[in-house]
Amino acid sequence: MLNAHTIDTLADFSRNDALAAGFSTAKVNQWQHLHDVYYGPAKANKQRAKALRRASEGRFSLDQLTLIENALKPVANPAARMRLRLRLLATAMNYKALRALIKQLVPKTTTAPKKGVRFTASRNRTRTMTVTADERDIADIEHLISRDIDPDRPASGQFLDNFLTTLRDGVGVPRAVPRPLLLIPLPDYTRIVAGDGDDITLGLTDGTTMTGAEYLTKHHADTIEVAAFHPQHGPVNLYRTERFANKKQRDLARAAMPICPVPGCRHGADSCEIHHITAWKFGGETNLDNLAPLCRYHNGTNDDDPTNPRRGRVENISGTPTWVSPRGYPAENTTHPYAPKRTLFARSAPAPAATVEPGHGAASL
Numbered sequence: 302m303l304n305a306h307t308i309d310t311l312a313d314f315s316r317n318d319a320l321a322a323g324f325s326t327a328k329v330n331q332w333q334h335l336h337d338v339y340y341g342p343a344k345a346n347k348q349r350a351k352a353l354r355r356a357s358e359g360r361f362s363l364d365q366l367t368l369i370e371n372a373l374k375p376v377a378n379p380a381a382r383m384r385l386r387l388r389l390l391a392t393a394m395n396y397k398a399l400r401a402l403i404k405q406l407v408p409k410t411t412t413a414p415k416k417g418v419r420f421t422a423s424r425n426r427t428r429t430m431t432v433t434a435d436e437r438d439i440a441d442i443e444h445l446i447s448r449d450i451d452p453d454r455p456a457s458g459q460f461l462d463n464f465l466t467t468l469r470d471g472v473g474v475p476r477a478v479p480r481p482l483l484l485i486p487l488p489d490y491t492r493i494v495a496g497d498g499d500d501i502t503l504g505l506t507d508g509t510t511m512t513g514a515e516y517l518t519k520h521h522a523d524t525i526e527v528a529a530f531h532p533q534h535g536p537v538n539l540y541r542t543e544r545f546a547n548k549k550q551r552d553l554a555r556a557a558m559p560i561c562p563v564p565g566c567r568h569g570a571d572s573c574e575i576h577h578i579t580a581w582k583f584g585g586e587t588n589l590d591n592l593a594p595l596c597r598y599h600n601g602t603n604d605d606d607p608t609n610p611r612r613g614r615v616e617n618i619s620g621t622p623t624w625v626s627p628r629g630y631p632a633e634n635t636t637h638p639y640a641p642k643r644t645l646f647a648r649s650a651p652a653p654a655a656t657v658e659p660g661h662g663a664a665s666l
């Protein structure tokens with residue numbers, strides 16, 4: 302029977318003795334770290350003693366304890382680290398089970414890739430350059446070089462042509478200008494417009510007063526758009542007859558869904574096409590509840606004919622454009638952290654919520 306070394310064997314740990322005994326520096330460093338954690342000076346002595354007791358009684362191996370400490374490294378707060386340590390040591394278990402528990406309990410930290418530009422050597426007279434930069438800068442570049450490309454040809458080569466043209470002859474990459482869009486639940490909006498809502502009153506320095514609604518319409522009509530959302534139907538219908546969505550409808554469709562709704566797709570609504578959920582040829586109208594932003598690729602793969610499911614299609618579920626699998630299961634695209642309607646109506650007492658919609662690139666808050 303194997304007798305795993307437990308934390309007790311490190312009570313009188315000596316780094317020099319361990320190195321002299323021929324253990325690798327890496328191993329000795331691990332043990333030193335465990336010794337510091339379980340026997341070194343600590344602020345929360347009681348907690349530390351509890352952890353030592355659990356590690357010892359649970360007969361956790363030194364490898365398991367090292368696994369725990371490695372997982373806890375990114376947790377910056379010592380108290381939070383100790384809480385997690387105690388929970389992981391609560392019951393004896395094997396290595397595999399411990400690893401599963403760590404995965405479940407310890408928040409995953411993803412370290413951002415290092416920003417910079419990197420070049421490779423030549424291969425068959427080509428070279429590769431990779432650019433890692435702030436997401437805003439890359440979104441601006443992507444927006445610029447993907448404009449006016451031919452949808453019938455592969456995109457990548459066209460991106461390259463536009464990219465090189467921009468670098469050699471272009472005037473530069475314009476920055477996205479955030480454009481505020483104020484989303485107000487419809488019942489509140491109609492009350493505010495009717496003048497009997499709980500609108501705020503602004504006191505002006507010329508001695509007059511003005512309601513919030515007056516202020517917005519008089520002074521920010523150009524910079525802030527006010528969008529009314531119905532709790533179930535989403536953005537409010539404006540037009541019924543046109544084949545193509547107008548700008549207001551496109552903006553509202555994008556406000557309702559800031560990203561292509563297909564799970565895993567990274568395309569922001571601003572670089573999407575506006576898609577008819579029920580196809581125009583099947584009688585679908587150009588109403589907001591029938592519009593959804595879909596990236597060019599997923600617009601092409603969408604099953605426009607719902608009676609012939611092959612690759613899934615987007616449907617309007619409770620006012621939210623949602624992708625539904627060929628077998629009928631709805632799934633959300635969780636790539637984008639922000640969905641305005643959920644923010645608006647998740648609360649019991651809906652309050653006006655502001656969202657910033659960039660001029661292009663993914664909408665975000």
Ligand SMILES: [Zn+2]
Binds near residue numbers: 567
């Ligand atoms: Zn997509």
